[in-house]
Amino acid sequence: MTEAGTPGVSARQLERDAYRRRRARTRAAVAVVSTVVVLGVLTAGVLLSPGWPRVRETYFNLGEARSVFPEVAKAFVLNIRLFLVAEVFILIVAIIVAIIRVVPSPALAPIKLLAVVYTDVFRGTPTILVVFLVGFGVPALGLAGLPTSLFWLGVIALTLSYGAYVAEVLRAGILSIHPTQWASGRALGLSYGKTLRLVVLPQAVRRVAPPLLNDFVSLQKDTALLSIIGLVEALRVAQVDSGRTFHFSSYIVAALFFIAATIPLARFTDYLTVRSLRRENGI
Amino acid sequence: MAEAAAGLLRAEAVRKSFGDHEVLKGVSLDIAEGEVVCLIGASGSGKSTLLRCLNLLEQVDDGDIWFDDREITDPRVDADAVRRDIGIVFQAYNLFPHLSVEQNIVLGPVRSRGESRADARARAHTLLERVGLGDRAGAYPDALSGGQQQRVALVRAIAMQPRLLLLDEITSALDPMLVGDVLDVIRDLRADGMTIVMATHEMTFAREVSDRIVFMADGRIEESGPPEQIFTAPRSPRTAEFLARHLP
Numbered sequence: 223m224t225e226a227g228t229p230g231v232s233a234r235q236l237e238r239d240a241y242r243r244r245r246a247r248t249r250a251a252v253a254v255v256s257t258v259v260v261l262g263v264l265t266a267g268v269l270l271s272p273g274w275p276r277v278r279e280t281y282f283n284l285g286e287a288r289s290v291f292p293e294v295a296k297a298f299v300l301n302i303r304l305f306l307v308a309e310v311f312i313l314i315v316a317i318i319v320a321i322i323r324v325v326p327s328p329a330l331a332p333i334k335l336l337a338v339v340y341t342d343v344f345r346g347t348p349t350i351l352v353v354f355l356v357g358f359g360v361p362a363l364g365l366a367g368l369p370t371s372l373f374w375l376g377v378i379a380l381t382l383s384y385g386a387y388v389a390e391v392l393r394a395g396i397l398s399i400h401p402t403q404w405a406s407g408r409a410l411g412l413s414y415g416k417t418l419r420l421v422v423l424p425q426a427v428r429r430v431a432p433p434l435l436n437d438f439v440s441l442q443k444d445t446a447l448l449s450i451i452g453l454v455e456a457l458r459v460a461q462v463d464s465g466r467t468f469h470f471s472s473y474i475v476a477a478l479f480f481i482a483a484t485i486p487l488a489r490f491t492d493y494l495t496v497r498s499l500r501r502e503n504g505i
Numbered sequence: 506m507a508e509a510a511a512g513l514l515r516a517e518a519v520r521k522s523f524g525d526h527e528v529l530k531g532v533s534l535d536i537a538e539g540e541v542v543c544l545i546g547a548s549g550s551g552k553s554t555l556l557r558c559l560n561l562l563e564q565v566d567d568g569d570i571w572f573d574d575r576e577i578t579d580p581r582v583d584a585d586a587v588r589r590d591i592g593i594v595f596q597a598y599n600l601f602p603h604l605s606v607e608q609n610i611v612l613g614p615v616r617s618r619g620e621s622r623a624d625a626r627a628r629a630h631t632l633l634e635r636v637g638l639g640d641r642a643g644a645y646p647d648a649l650s651g652g653q654q655q656r657v658a659l660v661r662a663i664a665m666q667p668r669l670l671l672l673d674e675i676t677s678a679l680d681p682m683l684v685g686d687v688l689d690v691i692r693d694l695r696a697d698g699m700t701i702v703m704a705t706h707e708m709t710f711a712r713e714v715s716d717r718i719v720f721m722a723d724g725r726i727e728e729s730g731p732p733e734q735i736f737t738a739p740r741s742p743r744t745a746e747f748l749a750r751h752l753p
Contacts, residue, residue: 311615402597402600405599406595407601408585409562409593409662410613410665411587411588411613411614413585420612420616421601423600501645
């Protein structure tokens with residue numbers, strides 16, 4: 223029993239196709255309806271709340287937002303600079319710490335212990351505390367040669383804190399590379415160091431690129447923590463503005479800047495992942 | 506023991522354990538220049554471990570290994586330098602997945618031997634051409650079939666211009682259809698006079714290609730001799746029993 227127009231397709235297959243189409247339609251309808259209901263209830267809840275008119279006035283005042291925008295934008299440049307500089311130092315510290323922890327040389331035992339203590343301490347300490355301690359503690363030492371500029375103190379604090387996280391991500395990546403890759407490198411007469419650098423690290427970094435960039439998205443946001451030691455970055459400017467005008471729209475503006483800055487990084491992660499998949503699988 | 510070794514490589518009473526398990530229980534082996542030796546024996550008899558000991562990927566527990574009249578089991582010997590002269594190809598290919606075929610092949614000669622990139626690349630292309638993969642230099646390993654990957658792995662080892670080539674069951678992971686291409690490469694190498702020690706389960710091929718067969722059982726060399734003698738008139742009952750089960 224073959225239908226006219228589709229020779230070769232059995233009635234049973236046509237029936238299966240029709241069922242799949244019906245099922246897909248039903249599922250799509252359920253998804254649309256539930257989304258609309260949830261969003262509707264949330265919106266109604268907010269809009270009908272007794273305080274909404276006040277909230278709208280203080281948080282979503284367009285005129286206020288527009289007037290504070292240039293100031294926040296200018297201050298956000300500092301966030302970006304902090305991020306870019308700290309990122310470089312974090313990577314350097316993290317690679318060194320990760321390698322020290324991975325290398326199986328017994329001669330390195332004391333340094334290994336130091337690396338373990340470093341990661342334990344700085345992963346365990348809230349970043350805001352590290353910022354406090356470095357920002358106010360280091361200048362208080364009064365030692366010559368130590369930086370006193372807030373910018374560099376901020377970079378040091380973020381590097382200490384994030385270096386520990388990123389080192390652990392990299393270490394996990396290095397350990398995830400199969401021992402046969404080490405053997406192949408060494409079998410070509412490459413030294414331990416060269417095998418690590420040319421064979422293992424490139425694969426490890428590729429493998430942990432998504433969690434690594436996730437940490438960097440987080441770092442971008444945590445540059446705002448440096449406002450507490452007096453760096454005039456975007457959050458600080460928003461705070462000052464809000465203190466002057468009793469409006470909170472400036473916070474929303476600052477939040478939008480942070481969101482806008484992290485999205486390209488997220489897309490870049492996706493792009494890198496897809497590219498290496500495509501290249502290595504020859505798709 | 507400072508006497509000179511006879512051939513290219515000599516292993517003397519080599520022992521190796523992993524934990525409580527003694528894998529090599531005193532293995533002695535002589536390899537002459539230009540000789541092709543096949544190691545046969547059941548899985549777990551110590552063939553792979555012996556090969557890995559010969560190029561110092563595993564450290565021996567006792568016994569010594571001489572290469573080119575030099576005792577390479579001496580801890581003062583530069584193991585990297587020894588491995589430049591003793592190539593090895595593994596069962597699982599182990600190509601570097603982040604590098605293209607050409608980069609895989611060029612890495613050793615350039616970064617380990619210190620050759621110029623141009624020379625290394627030229628030789629890589631000649632060798633790829635020879636194994637029928639001249640058009641795949643830019644491909645990445647995961648885009649190749651198992652047989653192609655194993656031929657690239659062979660080229661990667663040969664490109665180092667080793668004086669001795671160790672092959673560790675390099676056809677065991679391959680589809681039977683793809684084994685032939687890889688074996689052709691080995692025939693070619695033999696014709697060029699390459700010294701080869703290979704662990705294999707391809708009995709017919711071992712008989713055809715080797716100058717000598719070494720049968721291993723239980724971490725020892727049970728019997729060794731020319732292929733005709735081993736396959737037609739084995740002296741040890743264990744050899745006879747193994748061959749009875751593995752010959753077609």
